[in-house]
Amino acid sequence: MSNYKIKRNIFFFLFLMFIPFYNIHSANTETKETLNTKINDTKAQIELLDREIRQYQDQISQTTQESNTLSNLIKELSLTRSKLLKEVSLTEKKIKLTNNTINILEKDIDEKNKEINVTQSVLKKSFYEMYQDDQKSFVELVLIKDGLRNIGQEYQYKTSLNRKIDTFISQTQTIKQSLESTKTKKVVENSNLKSFQQKLNLEKKAIEISKQEKDRILKETKNKESEYKKMLAIQQQKRDAFEKEISDYEVQLKFLLNPKLLPSVGSGALSWPLSKIFVTQLFGKTSASGRLYASGSHSGVDFRAPIGTPVMAMGTGKVLGVGNTDAFCKGASFGKWVFIQYNNGLSTTFGHLSNITAKVGDQVVAGDVVALSGNTGHSTGPHLHVTVYASQGAEITEFASKSCPGAHFVMPVAPKAAYLDPMLYLPSTKVDLKKEKPRD
16 A cells, blocks of 8 residues: 555544534524524614613703702602613513524534534545545456456546545534634623623612612601701711811821822723713812812712612722721711722722622722612712722721711721822723712
């Protein structure tokens, strides 16, 4: 046998050994046509829900611009709940859409497996025929084929068989590449499905929280505007007293800021904490800060955020603390908060949260949901407060409070020089800034 024949037969053997038959295992009995019809119907329903959610968001935005009254707050909470219910329906539709997409991908995988199985069967049969002929000597072929004239026909046959084998090998490789691409798409869709299911759990929790908040406000105010104004006045007194106390405490902290440990201003070192950005109060001395804060300066940036809005980490880092100042002195400070230290020299506190999903020690990256926005602490309406610090100066501190007798606060604290303007480190894209009374 020639070296060429030996090498070719070895190749055939290896090819047969290392290309397995694929199993076919689709559990869904619906046809692809039926699934595609369902997908198109679901997409239409998603578009409708998207429009309805935008309408609710517009109504909520309009309500937040109106005067700070009990009726407007209750209206906002009711609209928020309705919007959240629509968002739950939307996420459920997206889960349905994703499941049907996965079912179609599984059917595509099964079809490609069948094609591979067919080509493998043909190849194995062809390889065997070629191998059998390659074992025969020239004399044997002459005797079997009844003369030299038929040897030429045999040569043409073998040449044709070779081309056929090459074609099937190429087809098999193409199908396998397509199969791997489809499998990758299925992995992506499974990941999307997991994300939607997590989102759905958060949205259902947000609905529960929004109802609890509405019930709490109505109970505490007895559904009377006069009681609501009285509640706000008491909260403001607590806030002023506590703010002066914490300000005096922070002034005494010795700290020398090292700019070299901070990212460059304008570098976009932090990402936005919400998917939709609307700034309602900037950092530092603003048109409202003098009358709203005892220090005359706002310690962070406020964002419009209806109750239950997912709050996201602003970079790669670690959750160093979570807490609730309302547990020590209701209405005086952050309420429910999350403190994150990032790997770039910055740290943040998210305040006024309704629900905290992160735990101390969690490693996070930008976009990870760590909490839901709310109306806890000193807040006259749902929103998100974000404080940014130089990590070198910020830490979680426990201290006894004079303004709230008997209370021991546990919360992030930093020297004045460690407070930074969040807008200096956020992306430089243009955002809306609304001229309204801040919510804290």
